[in-house]
Amino acid sequence: MDNLTISESSNLPNYDDVCSAAKRLENHSIVTPVLTSERINQRLGAEVYFKCENLQHIGAFKFRGAFNAISKLSDAQKKIGVLAFSSGNHAQAVARVCQIMDIKATIVMPNNAPLIKRKNTESYGATVIEYDPLSENREEIAKHVNANNDLALIPPFNHTDVISGQGTAALELMKEIKDLNLIIAPCGGGGLLSGTALVVNGFNEKEYGGHCKVMGVEPKKADDATRSFQQGKIITIDYPDTIADGTQTLSIGDITFELITKYVDEMITVSEDSIKQAVRMLFHDLKQVVEPSGALGLAALLSYKELNYKELKQALPKKIGVIISGGNIDSKVMRMILEQ
């Protein structure tokens, strides 16, 4: 992957693709609420608008991308079925979308995936196939499961239709809250961040005169996208031990890399402590149940003063949109975070 150059990737989605995705999602995805907290605003000295994708179907933005990609399959393909690899929210999203559209879904999950996520995926009627990530190769499992090569693979992020779907969250946010100066999105494989960046770029071109910036956030422990962004090539890291399990991808994809390089203004990284602090603050002040990956945007703002001088060299903007990516957190993890 490290050898990929920008010119090799093709079929990049654009702003119009996100608008088409939004039409496809109409009456299917939830137009999630945008919430604010006086206490958080006071603390940060800014107006912060939280786009609550924890309140999306299946508790995460992943529903949007899965719905957009699957609804674009041919009728013949829909009759045969769909395949996805995921231990997390993407698995639930694909399973739920297939349930709605009456399509057979096969989800390959590592046997160390959280039990709750496996149960949820099965509850949506998907066939779950387990593999041992320590002894088995995912690609071999794929060959076995998809022997006839006829199931349509829905990738979790590096796919034009998936990225266009994820961008619809930022599209709703920018249509509802005018004149944002900055939008912050978490980055795992980069599907949400690159979709968001496409939308901000589209708004800047059409309406904003370039005044809205986009920032991506990762845990310090899972900084592959930040390093890729800084070094101009895709960097792969070892499996990162971060509480933000939605960002544990080892590298971004060639499509998400190209979009992030092109349209994202800044990538920053945050500590595990600031992620936990953000989850607590969203719990107490916004009354929202947010998973650690979903709290990365607020963690970035909490870290901003420190970052400001070292890395960003600019003051915190006044009107900020933050995408809360999801709310699927185990009781055990929340209890541990609330104890601190």
Added chain:
Amino acid sequence: MDNLTISESSNLPNYDDVCSAAKRLENHSIVTPVLTSERINQRLGAEVYFKCENLQHIGAFKFRGAFNAISKLSDAQKKIGVLAFSSGNHAQAVARVCQIMDIKATIVMPNNAPLIKRKNTESYGATVIEYDPLSENREEIAKHVNANNDLALIPPFNHTDVISGQGTAALELMKEIKDLNLIIAPCGGGGLLSGTALVVNGFNEKEYGGHCKVMGVEPKKADDATRSFQQGKIITIDYPDTIADGTQTLSIGDITFELITKYVDEMITVSEDSIKQAVRMLFHDLKQVVEPSGALGLAALLSYKELNYKELKQALPKKIGVIISGGNIDSKVMRMILEQ
């Protein structure tokens, strides 16, 4: 209090008072989102619409009543100041409204009030006066604090303007979600429930042809309103040991009693276990942080099958509105609930 008869109370608020309160609150209170959960609907076999007053200013519906009552004070009274007795959300509501309107607020709190609630009340600029509920008499403290008798007392529930303000939550809910068959509200002192009942009665008269019912819910351990409703007179109980701290009032007031008697169709009580189960379900399936009192409505629905045959003798309606009253829960309490 037990000797009060209905004819003695006067100045009952009506549906139009709630509409006037709604105008006063416009652009001041939050039109809180109405959220649904496919998982909860599937489990209950009904459409349940949660009116999320945990997302109101100060994290509870109490902001509405306090704002309505305080904004109706004379300018002269506003210059002198306001007094409230409360250990809970009413204290925070009065303090916050006074902060917004630049009015001096004095709040008398028992010294065993949760530290977080005292700190929040002070953070809104109110003067907090502590007393020892075991050794000191609240009325004597009041005489002392309000020696000149010039501060305006804002009662937590038994007050026409407070009740009218609380009713605006149900008004928003019924305007947004059409054709509800049942609305459920928790009952502490009865301010929220009687305001809700006024609104449902108004809708039934004007538009619904009587097809929407109102149900009040209390913890089994704090069943004073249910007993009052059943016995036709105000019953006072001993300090109840329930996790739903918003319902620990010892009796409802004469105004709330009269409205509840007149307009509420059914009062039911729920176990402590079902309250905790409801908090967990709202956490996992609705992604909302809800305090135990705020989860009473869902607890009632979870208990409904059992109650159905014994007490209610009717099937669960299909389209149900549930008012989530607040989300101010201590980390410690949530951790304990999530552990079970």
